Amino acid sequence: MIDKQSPIPIYFQIEALIDKQIKDGVLRPGEALPSEREFASEYGVSRMTIRQGITNLVQQKKLYREKGKGTFVSWPNIEQPLSKMTSFTEDMKNREMEPGSKLLSFNRVEATGEIASILGISEGTMVFAIKRVRLADHMPIALEQTYITCELAPDLHEGVLHSSLYQYFEQECGYIINDAEQTIKAILATSEDAALLEVEKGSPLLAIRRQARLEDNRVLEAVYSHYRGDRYHFVTKMSR
Known part of the structure; x- marks a missing residue:
């Protein structure tokens, strides 16, 4: 409740109250x-005071505003350390979030020059082309395009693509995944990105290209991902 006799400013009490409601679920x-009108009426304070408390939480990215719609509770950011190689499914489970995938396409295609170069194969070699929207607690987080040489996983089937590919490669194919190289850059959401990731066109995204290798140095996969910039960020530890 709000204590108007407290030396703590009322806007700060409003901020703390809303913050606690978010933390408590x-x-x-x-x-x-x-x-703001409803808040002001409930707590008997001015709308300006309510607005100040809410604005502080918006600045802390715990709330966000949508013009003409109102103020909403933000989704927590997902951190991924760059020092350890993990799959999307493992990342989500480590954060006690439910991983999921929406399969958009699964085809055998001939590798283009760029894809062949990344996979270390000849141009025209048959590869699996997999396009998925990756989900966390049923919310779209990333649009992912994966290429895998068919010879490496001849029995790959659609049922596998709704869970972790890395788990399939390690447990079903017996591969040892050794390492990966990633490049990351900032881009703006295209119309397709916006529709599939449920963001506005032009929203900031993280474009990531990953090349994963097996223990024998063969390239397992080439993955192109577009991650929502408002939900995902990467963390790295450096020492001198």
């Missing part, structure tokens, strides 16, 4: 906050 990610 009373207000959930994506949920709209009551209007």
Whole structure:
């Protein structure tokens, strides 16, 4: 409750109250906050005071505003350390989030020059081309295009593509995945990105290209991913 006799500013109490409701799960990610008018009426304070408390939480990225719609609870950012190689499924499970995939396409195609170069094969070699939207707690996080040489996984089937490919490669194919090289750059969401990731066209995304290698130095996969910039960020530890 709000204590108007407290030396703590009322806007700060409002901020703390909303923050606690978010942490306690009373207000959930994506949920709209009551209007400033409703808050002001409930706690008997001015709308300006309510606005200041809410603005502080927006600046902390715990809330976000959508013009003409209101203020909403932000989804927590997902951190991925760059020092360890993990799959998307492993990342989500480590954060106690439910991983998922929406399969958009699964085809055998001839490798183009660029794909062949990354996979270390001849141009025209048959590869699996897999396009998926990756989900965390049912929310789209990344649009992912994966290429795998058919010879490496001749029995790969659609049923595998709704879970972890790395688990399939290690447990079913008996491969030892050794390492990966990633390049990351910032891009803006295209119309396709926006529709599939449920963001506005032109929203910031992280474009990531990963080349994963097996223990014998063969390239296992080439993956092109577009991650939502508002939900995902990478962390690296450096020493001098």
